[in-house]
Amino acid sequence: xxxxxxxxxxxxxxxxxxGRNLSCGAVGAVSNVRNPILLARRVLEETxxxxxxxxxxERLAEKFGLAGTVLxxxxxxxxxxxxRKNPAKYLKKNMAYASDTVGAVAIDAKxxxxxxxxxxxxxLKLDGRVGDSAxxxxxxxxxxxVGGVAATGxxxxxxxxxxxxxxxxxxxxxKSVMDACKFGIENITAKKGPNTAGLVAIDxxxxxxxxxxxxxxxxxxxxxxxxxxxxxxxxxxSLA
Ligand code: ASP
Numbered sequence: 001x002x003x004x005x006x007x008x009x010x011x012x013x014x015x016x017x018x019g020r021n022l023s024c025g026a027v028g029a030v031s032n033v034r035n036p037i038l039l040a041r042r043v044l045e046e047t048x049x050x051x052x053x054x055x056x057x058e059r060l061a062e063k064f065g066l067a068g069t070v071l072x073x074x075x076x077x078x079x080x081x082x083x084r085k086n087p088a089k090y091l092k093k094n095m096a097y098a099s100d101t102v103g104a105v106a107i108d109a110k111x112x113x114x115x116x117x118x119x120x121x122x123x124l125k126l127d128g129r130v131g132d133s134a135x136x137x138x139x140x141x142x143x144x145x146v147g148g149v150a151a152t153g154x155x156x157x158x159x160x161x162x163x164x165x166x167x168x169x170x171x172x173x174x175k176s177v178m179d180a181c182k183f184g185i186e187n188i189t190a191k192k193g194p195n196t197a198g199l200v201a202i203d204x205x206x207x208x209x210x211x212x213x214x215x216x217x218x219x220x221x222x223x224x225x226x227x228x229x230x231x232x233x234x235x236x237x238s239l240a
Contacts, residue, residue: 002120019113019142028130103150131155153197177209
């Protein structure tokens with residue numbers, strides 16, 4: 001489902017963070033990895049590093065048996081051909097087309113919090129561009145005593161304001177998770193404009209929150225005893 005780069009390639013970013021010891025694993029600009037989040041987890045658990053990018057990350061994927069050809073669907077290829085006719089329209093700052101990030105936050109019975117994100121990034125991004133989903137404090141953050149955050153939107157805007165860390169900061173000083181999300185989005189809207197981000201978060205008690213300044217975001221939640229998640233389509237009108 002990934003979006004395509006200016007040159008028509010799939011390049012993905014992904015990360016996972018453990019709130020128990022603030023350790024994270026991330027990969028940036030990787031191709032030919034079927035589930036980049038699994039590779040991010042290997043970086044977390046089996047290397048001494050927090051972020052590995054490009055061809056060397058793909059070598060790691062081979063070593064861990066996570067490599068595999070990833071080809072765009074015909075629909076994506078068709079979209080790319082149309083957009084490629086007028087790249088300036090899509091690349092304009094803060095008008096970039098984001099659409100495919102999946103983010104998650106979770107807490108277990110022992111209070112361990114994790115956050116994870118995975119994305120193809122922005123349509124027609126420069127090959128080699130790495131977004132917020134690989135950058136701790138920007139697209140994701142987790143700390144057991146406080147909470148976890150996962151973001152989506154225009155990576156450049158998110159990394160400029162360190163959106164996940166802002167939301168974490170609001171929770172750390174006692175704001176409710178829902179208010180922390182709302183303030184985080186107000187902050188990025190003030191600095192970088194509307195239509196830049198959405199986020200989900202969870203606090204140390206398992207309460208969850210979300211907010212967005214984009215046209216739409218789908219959120220779902222699940223807790224013990226439920227056999228399927230409840231999902232909601234949010235639009236900017238639900239920002240109130
Ligand atoms: N945040 C992602 C990026 O800029 C895109 C998205 O959320 O869809 O790489």
